[in-house]
Amino acid sequence: MKLLVKAPAKINLALDVLHKRPDGYHEVEMIMTTIDLADRVELTLLQEDKILILSHNRYVPDDHRNLAYQAAQLLKGRFNVKQGVTISIEKTIPVAAGLAGGSSDAAAALRGLNKLWDLGLTLDELAEIGSEIGSDVSFCVYGGTALAKGRGEMITELPAPPTCWVILAKPFIGVSTAEVYRQLNLSGMHHPNIGKMIEAINHNDYQQVCGNVGNVLEDVTLKLHPEVAQIKEQMKRFGADAVLMSGSGPTVFGLVQHDSRMHRIYNGLRGFCDQVFAVRMLGGRHSLD
Structure with missing residues (x-):
């Protein structure tokens, strides 16, 4: 079987x-x-x-x-x-x-x-x-x-977030999550507003989702790996609506709603980065069927 x-x-x-x-x-x-x-x-x-x-x-x-x-x-x-x-x-x-x-x-x-x-x-x-x-x-x-x-x-x-494209770019490096957490300085950091992100998702408000992305681990990883910061800047320059590092990195993702802009960002990053993907959010939970 x-x-x-x-x-x-x-x-x-x-x-x-x-x-x-x-x-x-x-x-x-x-x-x-x-x-x-x-x-x-x-x-x-x-x-x-x-x-x-x-x-x-x-x-x-x-x-x-x-x-x-x-x-x-x-x-x-x-x-x-x-x-x-x-x-x-x-x-x-x-x-x-x-x-x-x-x-x-x-x-x-x-x-x-x-x-x-x-x-x-x-x-x-x-x-x-x-x-x-x-x-x-x-x-x-x-x-x-x-x-x-x-x-x-x-x-x-x-609920599922608003429908959009997610463009992911990963440089040819690995990041140690344990090392990122070791170097994390909890005093004086800028915390994302989790409540506002939940509100944005509940209201299916794409602009508010984009306005409330945040990751406290970014600063550490960006210092350790400047190429992650470069990818972030490229994504912003190519016109992504929101750009953020996922988890402890090094993958950076950009959110965009329009197909034409997705293709522009995807093609622009492929000349700059090893692994680039353009995908959708899945929305629903798994089932056991």
Whole structure:
């Protein structure tokens, strides 16, 4: 038996860090939404009691470091599953890009294995298990658009944002999320207005969404990697309505509504950057069907 599950990327329309918690994590508030840029995760049932990871991408680990492997291992242990699985991951989402590619692969594995191993878990139960794997996994289990709080695992569903193009540009560098958080100075930073972004989404107000994008991690990553700042400037110059770095970077995204301007920005960036995509926001949550 085989199952194919899509694992879409996410972008942060707003990302705020409130303080460092006693457990070492940072308390965050983020508005996240899934986009139509996805890995393909194929799950093949094995009667043998083992987990195999297959990927042609040399940056994707094939052992316990892989988050999809961890998802399978967690379900096997918790529910005493004696069957195994081969998890084939076809990467489209750039690795170490601030787009939650690994987290989304893990979430896709959770949703797919729930069906493959006939576990009968709800999305809420899968999201709770996902929170043990990584901070973005809970959101990726649900997909759609949400406010994420805590360390990212407390999810409140939001409506889909206004329809627009999302142009993504990733330079040929990886960014260490841990290093970005280590260098984050919480005093005196400009915090995005999460409440206003929620209001803009609730009112389907594109201009207000564009006016309230913000990411407190940007300053750190831009200092560490000046090429990210250059991409931001290029996107603005080409006419994007809003430009922001996603997550801890280095991917920068621009929002635009008009097809002609999308093509101009996309073509302009392709001569300047390694990986460029023009996609739509997905809007709706995943289902277990």
